[in-house]
Amino acid sequence: MITSRGRERDDHRRRGVVAAQVAVCLVLLMAMAALTIDIGAMFNARADLQKAADATALAGASVYTTDDMMRIRQGSGDAFAVQDLVVMAKDRVDHVSPLNPSFGSSLMFVEPADMAAGWIDLSSGNSALQTGAPPNTFQALQVVTRRTTEATNGPVQMMFSRVFGITTSDLTATAVGVFDDRFAGVTVTELGVDLLPFTIHEDAFAQELAQGGDQYGYHEDSGAVDSAPDGIREVRLYPYPLSGSGYTEGDGNFGVLNIGTGNQGLDAEVIQIQNGISTEDMIMEIGTASPTFHDDDGSQVSYDMTGSPGLESSLRESITAKIGDVVGFFLHDHVILSGSNAIYRVTEIRYGRVMDIRLTGSPEQRGFFIQPVSYSGSEVRIDPEAPSTGGLVGRLVLAR
Secondary structure (H helix, E strand, O other), rough: OOOHHHHHHHHHHHHHHHHHHHHHHHHHHHHHHHHHHHHHHHHHHHHHHHHHHHHHHHHHHHHOOHHHHHHHHHEEOOOHHHHHHHHHHHHHHHHHHHHHOOOOEEEEEEEEHHHHEOOOOOOOOOOOOOOOOOOOHHEEEEEEEEEEEOOOOOOOEEHHHHHHHEEEEEEEEEEEEEOOEEEEEEEHHHHOEEEEEEEEHHHHHHHHHHHHHOOOEEEEEOOOEEOOOOOOOOOEOOEEEEEOOOOOOOOOOOOEOOOOOOOHHHHHHHHHHHHHOOOOHHHHHOOOOOOOEEEOOOOEOOOEEEEEOOOHHHHHHHOOOOOEEEEEEEEEEEEEEEEEEEEEEEEEEEEEEEEEEEEOOOOOOOOOEEEEEEEEOOEEEEOOOOOOOOEEEEEEEEOO
């Protein structure tokens, strides 16, 4: 027989067991809460680090579209050109990094040792950055962002995990920004710069890139062009004889394309020079506003465009107004002449800065001079199967 005193003792024992169980559960719940909150903080900090790495890698890689990089590509940069380019990349990284703070931190700083310039194989998804590649092939910038004890940014601070002796956590993120120059085509409806109706034989363009003169200089701060060399060889779009220089398509000079203008005359060409080729004109000429020069297999695609073998002096005023501006123009590999008309087989688009137009004087003094630039714009389409343009046209993208 259980007495009332015995029942009281049992009740006390049960209450003691429950209290112990509650105490243990509270500890476990606190541990789980600590892990949940701090793991969430780590995930947020890791996401912020990756965002900062992506943004700074793209900002730094933009140096591959600069005139400084063009000098390196043309071999006219001095012994410190690559070092100067890396310094410029670091400046651009430092400009963007504070705009991308990490969780629990009001700043983001990229250590100089955590940034590297070089070349990567874009056809491979896991190729390493090659910092020892020839500088004229550089197109990639790798950035590592850190929240570690040794880094300026410091580690991620833990909150509840401190009760278990875990006060901080070290995190890193890596990104590789690249100037992908596997140019496939453009979308005229999204042009960032004016596309002008001029063309040059692709072999002549390559020859001018390698051996052209350097008569002019561009000043980025003021946008002015002068007659002092600046280390970048120009391309003379005109006059350039089709015969007598290894090009046997016929007599005459490289000329103006009549894109969608038919026989409307010089007035239509002047408008295109002033405002760029319109979507409607491109569609009228080749049936599309998005010409593709390399298909999904990487094969060349060309377009027949009508034009004139000569450049009219009456276009000089509208071209002069473009001096200092970056514009697009066409390359062709063949032309069929028929009197004052021509049909050009257009194979590519390239970009350059208008430097001068001289259509009078002796033949060696005349010319429509373009300074080649490395161009990246929203209208440019790239494709993994398209060939490299040698750093002349592409998009800034994240490769890793």
